[in-house]
Amino acid sequence: MIIRTLSTIILWGAMGGVVYSLKEVGAMWILNLCATLTLFEIYTILGRLGYAANRMSGLITGGCMIPIAFHFPGSGIDVLAIGALLTSGACVLFPQAQRGMYVKRLMPTFFGLLYVTFLLHYFVRIIQVSDVESTSQTLGFGLFFSLWVVVVAKFSDIGALLVGKAIGRTKMAPSISPGKTVEGLIGGLAASSGLGALLPWLAINHFPNLVDFGTWSFSTGQGAVWGLLIAVAAVIGDLIASVLKRLA
Known part of the structure; x- marks a missing residue:
C-alpha cells in the first residue's frame, strides 16, 4: 500500500x-x-x-x-x-x-x-473546447476541464478503495472483481461528486487568477452532477477492464 x-x-x-x-x-x-x-x-x-x-x-x-x-x-x-x-x-x-x-x-x-x-x-x-489558451500564469478553461475530468475519475477509484477497505462488506460483482464492494462504490461516487464540486469552487472563489474561464461558466452544482456521471462511467470502464484481465 x-x-x-x-x-x-x-x-x-x-x-x-x-x-x-x-x-x-x-x-x-x-x-x-x-x-x-x-x-x-x-x-x-x-x-x-x-x-x-x-x-x-x-x-x-x-x-x-x-x-x-x-x-x-x-x-x-x-x-x-x-x-x-x-x-x-x-x-x-x-x-x-x-x-x-x-x-x-x-x-x-x-x-x-x-x-x-x-x-x-x-x-x-x-x-x-475553449478559445482561451493557457499562459505562463493561468490555465485555459479547456486544459482545466480536462484535468478536472482526469482527477474526478481517478478519485472515484481512490474513494472506492479507501471506503471499501474501511467498511466494505457487500460484494458488488464477485465474478468480475471480487475486491469491489457496494460500500466502496458509494464512497467512490461520493468522492468524485464532492471533488467535482470542490475544484471549480476553489478556482472561482479562492484562486480566481488560476483559471481563465473566458465565456464559459462552471458552477459547483455542475461539477457535482458531472463528477457523479464521470464516476459511473469510470466504474463501468474499470469493470470492462477487469473482465478482459480475468479472461486472460
Whole structure:
C-alpha cells in the first residue's frame, strides 16, 4: 500500500510538472503516451485470449491519432479511417498462406483502436473546447476541464478503495472483481461528486487568477452532477477492464 501510494504521488507529480511547464502541448503528449501504453496492454490481453492483433500497424495508427487531432482539430477520425484503409489493404502484400491469418487479426486491431485511442482522443477536443489558451500564469478553461475530468475519475477509484477497505462488506460483482464492494462504490461516487464540486469552487472563489474561464461558466452544482456521471462511467470502464484481465 505504501509503495503504491508513493509511486502514485511520484507519477502524478511528474505529469503535473510536464503539464505545468508545457500546458496544452504537454497534456497532449502525456495523453498520447498513456493511450499508446494502454493500447499495447489491450493488444497483449487480446493475444492471450486468442485474438491476436496486427500490433505494429495498430500502435502506429494509434500513436498518430492524438497528435494529429491536436494540431489539426477534427482530424482524429480521419487518421482512424486512413489507418483502417491502409491496414486492411496491406493484406495484399502477404503471401496467400499468411493472408488469412492477417485478415483475422484486423478485428482485434480495430477494436483496440476504437476502445482506447479513438475514445481517448476526445480529450483533445476537451482541451480545445475553449478559445482561451493557457499562459505562463493561468490555465485555459479547456486544459482545466480536462484535468478536472482526469482527477474526478481517478478519485472515484481512490474513494472506492479507501471506503471499501474501511467498511466494505457487500460484494458488488464477485465474478468480475471480487475486491469491489457496494460500500466502496458509494464512497467512490461520493468522492468524485464532492471533488467535482470542490475544484471549480476553489478556482472561482479562492484562486480566481488560476483559471481563465473566458465565456464559459462552471458552477459547483455542475461539477457535482458531472463528477457523479464521470464516476459511473469510470466504474463501468474499470469493470470492462477487469473482465478482459480475468479472461486472460
